[in-house]
Amino acid sequence: MMKALRQEAAKLLQEKRAALIIGFAEREGHPALFISKPEDCERLFYDVSCRQNLAAYLSKPEVSARRPVAIVASLAALRSLVVLTAESQAAPGQVLALAVDKDAFLGTFDVAGAAELLRSKYPDLGPEKALLERVGELSKKSVVERAAFWAEEFAKCTRCYACRAACPGCYCARCIVEKNAPQWVSTAALGHGNYSWNIMRAFHQSGRCTLCGACEAACPQGLPLMVLNAALDREALEEFGARPGYDPEGKPVIGSWSAEDDHSYMR
Amino acid sequence: MTMSEKRESPLAKAVRETSGVVLAECYQCGKCTAGCPMARYMDLTPNQIMRLAQAGDDAALERLLSCEALWYCVGCLTCAQRCPRQLDPAAVMDVLREMAHRRRKIPAAARKILAFHKAFLATVEWGGRMAEIPLVLRYKMNSGDFLSDVFLGPVMLAKRKLPLLPHRIRGRAEIRRIFATCRKGTRP
Amino acid sequence: MKTLGYYPGCSLSGGGIELDLSVRAIAKVAGVELREIEDWNCCGASAAHSLDHSLAVALPFRVLALAESQGLSEVLAPCAACFSRLKGTQVRLTRSPELGQRMQELVERPYNGTVRILNINEFVASLLAEGLAGKFTRKLGLKVVAYYGCLLSRGEDIVTSDDAEDPQGMAAAIRVAGCEVLPWNSSNECCGGGFSMSKTGSVLDLSQAILDEARAVGADLVVTGCPMCHSNLDMRQLELLKRRRVPGALPILYLSELLGLAAGLEPGALGLGRHFIESRQLVRGGA
């Protein structure tokens, strides 16, 4: 598998279909590896312990300046690529994906191809069972217990924003937390600010999150961020049929509507 | 609950609860009367029955329960089929007929019809199925209508249309219990 | 072999026995087994409906419950009145689960609403779909008016397979039987229904109008699917003839009889000999 990946990456560079390959390094933590020479492709590595979502680099100016670019992409990263395309953050034709799934190399895809692959072979990607169980357990608790649970979790947050840096959906030129006048989200790593930050981070990903898990993996404090992401993912699916990352021309869930949307909770 | 239900007469309430028809919805177009095959024999036309039921006062109820027309509904479903308000005048007549029957206010001209219905149900209650010979005999006893159709019986027998021995079903005790329960329910 | 539940109803063992005979006969020709509901009871007809709304639902409810418990998912009710009562009850039960609950308590039988009721026209259509036409041997060449009456044309959610104002459910079968279907206005008019004995005058008026139009459009016979209609048009025609209110006899056949004749069956076996108005001459030439 690794061999096929390396060969394909080298070919892309040789044929000038890509000027830059972003992949994973083998060393501890599997940091991102930026390759522009075919011979360096031997350093590419992939296995399931590579938790970064490399699509996050696509909107970085340093990377977009070196297009065309190819990334090593897990299924979630493929979905992120599709989401980014729908949100005009990845120019179609300028981005390729070296698709990988667990221990298989699936081939090279442009965005359209990636979307087609997902629709045909992986039509209902969603939270893993263990994650859904975590959501379920929390949902079973009372509101008071849930408040206490998150008060304890959010108290650990140091506001390092590693979650944001890891997330391909967090590409805003100026994050809302950095906006002052008015400062909606307090930057102090304290109660209200921590709550607002973590809630809004999750909310801003609703209908867009591809459940790659990079945010939770990146969190030095071990906050259970994926529980929020997964719960919103299920809600958006149930209520609006939303499956982010399958349609490069799809409309955003927040930013579109249907007359049939539920409002049973409104009076 | 709509406003019209809130202030409906006891009759309108009974009609709505039994038949589902909200009397206030009738706008008296007369299409029921226009299409009713029996309207020409009726002393009150279907739309007049609807109108009096809408009025719902004692005098109206009295006229309704003593009219012949209630008994002349043949159950052809034409009125409900064509009603532009999607109402069912025949179902309203069913409710009124049951009331009239309960109060034993049967106009003379309708007695034969009632006698037939009763005779029919009596045979069903007895054996679980309708049986034509007992039905005819019973009907003639009850109605006093001895002379009509006397020539038909022998012809039917000759044509092997009538079984001489009525069939009684195994579950006739069950049928009788159903009859008894219903009787309790409808005759307080 | 396809199996179908069968609810003959009371008429079909008495005055309407020809319908029973002919339905069974064409089912046999088509290779469909009719399994009679065991220990069925009367549907209550218009009598129960007229006097007691609970009874009017309870009696058909027992029939439906029996059919379900005997594993019959589709039941043919050839009598139009029985069909209307059984299917009408089914419709009311679907609309009101509360009524179903009440009836289960009253009748003391469970019913889950799984039984589908077929009328004679739907039954015939299914036989045609099964290839009944291939078994037809006799060219009839008759001019027919199709008479549906009330209960094979009307009833919201009851007659779902036809147009209430322009019913066509028999036409295809009559044509396949080698007959011409004449257009007329009375196909869904009322014949006077159950008032044959108790309000005979109205039945005579209404039936006469139907027979008059049938004759005016040049029909050789009237085809019907309802024993009540048949009785009013056939038996009561005797009186109309006697009073010279109609100029001559017009045969009245059940749809199943017409198809039986087309299939080459003997008129007697189909019950044609039991009608009040002689009809066996219709096939004398072609047999």
Add this chain to the structure above:
Amino acid sequence: MKTEKADVPTPTTFEPRITAFVCNWCTYAGADLAGTSRLQYAPNLRIIKLPCTGRIDPLFVLKAFENGADAVLVSGCHPGDCHYTSGNYHARRRWTLFRKLLALTGIGDDRLFFSWVSAAEGQKFADLVNDVTAKVRKAGPFQAAHPGRKA
């Protein structure tokens, strides 16, 4: 600011503070109608007027809680009635997801209310305020229920 509040007596029992975000065309006008009809309702609600429910960012709701509101009400035009044709539909979607998120993190439907109140529904508005106030009174102060929040 403290001095000005001293002008009126401080209530001794818990008086809920409710912040309402309402649209200009329907609910604000509905509240006007409640006024012209002299319908009496609880004095615990403070309205922030916006052109449309479509304008309401979830951050506004979080800020209201942060600033001491015990509950938040969002109210706008009925579906199909939006002055801007579809702002309320956009809002509806947003709230479906946002309330789920808040419920999961400890702010339930005894603190976060949504409704459609048209310009003609003065009575509904008055009933709504009374009902919300009663519910929040029962739920108690927000700060007490979320002690970890103090910044």
Add this chain to the structure above:
Amino acid sequence: MARIGVFICHCGENIGRTVDCPAVSAAAVRMPGVVHSVDYKYMCSDPGQQMIKKAIVEMKLTGVVVAACSPRMHERTFRAAAAEAGLNPFLLEMANLREHCSWVHADKAAATQKAIDLVRVMVAKARRDRALRPIRVPVEPTALVVGGGIAGIQAALDIAAGGKKVVLVERGPSIGGHMARLSETFPTLDCSQCILTPRMVEAASHPNITLMTYSEVESVEGFVGNFTVTVRHKARYVDPAKCTGCGDCFNKCPLKNIPNEFDAGLGMRRAIYVPFPQAVPNKPVIDAAHCTMLQKGKCGLCAKICPRGAIDYKDQDSLVKVKVGAVVLATGFQLWDHAAYGEYGGGRLADVIDGFAFERLASASGPTGGLIKRPSDGKEPKTIVFLQCCGSRDDKAGKKYCSKICCMYTAKHAMLYRHKVHDGRAVVFYMDVRAAGKGYEEFVRRALSDDGAEYVRGRVSRITRKQDGTLVVRGADTLAGRPVTIEADLVVLADAVVPRPGSEKLAQIFGVGYDQDGFYSEAHPKLRPVETAAAGVFLAGACQAPKDIPESVAQASASAAKVLGLFANPELEREPIIARVNRATCAHCRACISACPYGAAKDFDVLDRAGKVLRTVVDVNEGLCQGCGTCAAVCRSHSVDLDGFTGEQIHAELNALL
């Protein structure tokens, strides 16, 4: 530094009774930014306004909060006063102490506390108000009128008479609409064509009116004052510039038996035709679906005989763009198809016809030359049954509403028939006679008492045809309480009035609302019956609801007045509540573009000096933006903000409730 003045109104006793206004004033003056606070009995009175104006000037106020009634009541008043004193009107805010406080609370302490809060919120907002200028957009002083019936013609003529240009678009080959098909009009029985055709000619020859017949609106861009409308000019295959309307072509065309729509199918036309002799323009079109030359390439007779060489079989649809500032929709109605009534023959009985067919039979220029002849065999009917409410007031098979015009035209039909066939019998089945109009009730009475129409109150259950062609009508006489059966030679159904097909699509093109029946929705049922929810788009005639001729004409003139009012100024002024994009922080995720109900948010390329695209962001079109702020709420980075309701203001308002 902000210098806010607070003005607290007692509204007589209305506020003062439950709110301690002096206490509110005392609290207000201690609020940040407030330099002046005063309470007064009637702030909206002249002295009250003077007080505000004086303070603005003398205290050098930078913002004003008037704590009084609802802004819906007096915001305009106070903003105008502020403007007179030289303060930008958008720097004035109102705190609603009356509708939202004093009128709904009895406890004075609680009400006073709430009033202070409300004032504090508005002070916080006013401190962050920015001077806004009303948006001015130039107005293109040309109107588009869609539909060339009497409503469209009237609107066009009135606008043209006001000195403005009009483009009148009509789908069919001629203007005139349904009115041109009518025989005589109620309640005066004057000849419809005689009064209409001069108007048609006037419309065609008016220097301010451009007629575009055989054309349809394809799409619209822009906004009030500046619409760009694309019109599809359907291929006529006849060059109107060359054609003299001599008629040689349509007298010679070999295809003679195409049912003429204008005559409700009772008369025939050719494949090349003018729909009726008085058509405007009186120049033929070729019906491509029937023409053998266009279908099979055979014939070509009309081209051979045309002395002017006007026939062009290669003609094609063309798209024309017109720039207009306002639109009048006058697309009219048609009759509901009674085929849905199986009991009335389901549309299969030739002698069961609709009202328009009867109009054509009764019209002197109609297919029978004004003689009443029934379609099946051309015989003169001796009994006609008229059925009112056919498809109207019927929840089951038809429409719930009353079609309004049928009572009157049925009475007219009965009358015309009795005038033409003296021994004929006219029976009208009706449910109610709705004759509310000038001279209408008298007209109906005349039909009964002078002209012998027989009115029977009841609906009809069934219409059947006997072998000899007689129609049997089974109805009810509910007043006599009996069923009635009438044998008739002809039945005329007063079918329900319904919108024209395609009207819903047109509404979507223009952003106009419509009800469940497809009728266009007016902006307000009482007070804005001519406007629509789309600014600059007005309604005329039966496209809004069933209407008779005088009502259609009246509404057409009203819409013309609205258009002329709009065109009276070269520029349009709008409230400047619009969204703005911070291009520096916009990440171009395009969520706002998806969310904007008006298509006002659009891609915008940021260019360098050489014209090269540096980045693409979003920009908001000021003309299209209506200020709902949905874009601002979907923007995750708050790069979109809404003037008048900025994030900063809302933040401050919330802080004021701290």
